[in-house]
Amino acid sequence: MASHRRAVPPFVHLAAHPLRWRLLTELSGGDYRVRELVTRVNEPQNLVSYHLRLLRDGGLVTTSRSSHDRRDSYYHLDLARSAEMIAGAGTTLHPALGLELAPRGFDLPSAPAVLFVCTGNSARSVIAESLLRRRTGGRVEVFSAGTHPMPQTHADTVRVLRDEYDIDIADRIPRPLDLLAGHRFDIVITLCDKAREVCPDFGDGPRQVHWSIPDPAAPNTPGADAYPAFQATAAEIDTRIRYLLPTLTTLETACPAG
Structure with a gap:
């Protein structure tokens, strides 16, 4: 037949x-x-x-x-x-x-160093840093910084991490990228198109990755609630991080900074 x-x-x-x-x-x-x-x-x-x-x-x-x-x-x-x-x-x-596919688990022989960069270090890069640290249970050395950091972390960043992911960053202050100039990283991820153009060269070794993610704190319609944009941004970053985890096992970790 x-x-x-x-x-x-x-x-x-x-x-x-x-x-x-x-x-x-x-x-x-x-x-x-x-x-x-x-x-x-x-x-x-x-x-x-x-x-x-x-x-x-x-x-x-x-x-x-x-x-x-x-x-x-x-x-x-x-x-x-x-x-x-x-x-x-x-x-x-x-x-x-027809099996459901999802990012597999990972086993890290050593702790890779990951840096997330955006312009203000008040929203996207902070969310990425917090979610990667949470998902790896501290097995990854993770930082975030801004090319032109804001005076403080955006209130909706604090809110979305607290309410949606049970992460408290209320006391966190945005970090200027210059402070990390002497640190060696295994992977540098820019989340802002503007930051990608001005992100400095961290020398030999780091894998350069770009995630083009709109700024949830960009000007909105006067009186409009910006929080849904932060929820959508955090969800997108969380998805990207889940798929990033298995690739961390392929990195040749850098030597600690001297």
């Missing part, structure tokens, strides 16, 4: 093309602009843009307008959506393969 014909699962259809797979691979390491992806895959911009549009239409890739240059956009691989689509592809092949 002939087998029932099944449509090719969306993930297989999208990822099977060699260039699209290369773009997905590049975006798995961080967010990039089109011209950066053109350089990384060494293909014409019109071809790269075409395949990025297909990945975006398919739900694997999202875009956000750059806060540094509003004419530019950053592309981001939606890892949670990718995991969902991969699981769906497995189910199409055989029901037993």
Whole structure:
């Protein structure tokens, strides 16, 4: 008896093309602009843009307008959506393969050093630092700093970490990036498009990663409640951190600063 014909699962259809797979691979390491992806895959911009549009239409890739240059956009691989689509592809092949995919646990032989950077160190980078420290139980040496730190941590940052994640940072003061100039890091993650452009070189070794995340403290409609933006930002950062954890095992940890 002939087998029932099944449509090719969306993930297989999208990822099977060699260039699209290369773009997905590049975006798995961080967010990039089109011209950066053109350089990384060494293909014409019109071809790269075409395949990025297909990945975006398919739900694997999202875009956000750059806060540094509003004419530019950053592309981001939606890892949670990718995991969902991969699981769906497995189910199409055989029901037993439809397992729920999630970031696996990790075992660190030594404590890597991670730095999160944004402009004011009052929202995004503080949230990332706090959530990574919580999720790793202190097994990661984690810092955050700002290129132009604000006088104090944003009240909604304190609120969202306290109310949604039971983390108390009420006494935390934003840290200037200059204070960490002599420290060695294994990975430096910028969460702000502006900070990415001015983040200093930390020397040989650190893996440079960019997460293009809008500032939840950006000016809102007068009288509007900004807290939902902080909730959405914290949720996005938490998702990214969960998928960051397994990659920390691949880092060659730096020697302590002398």
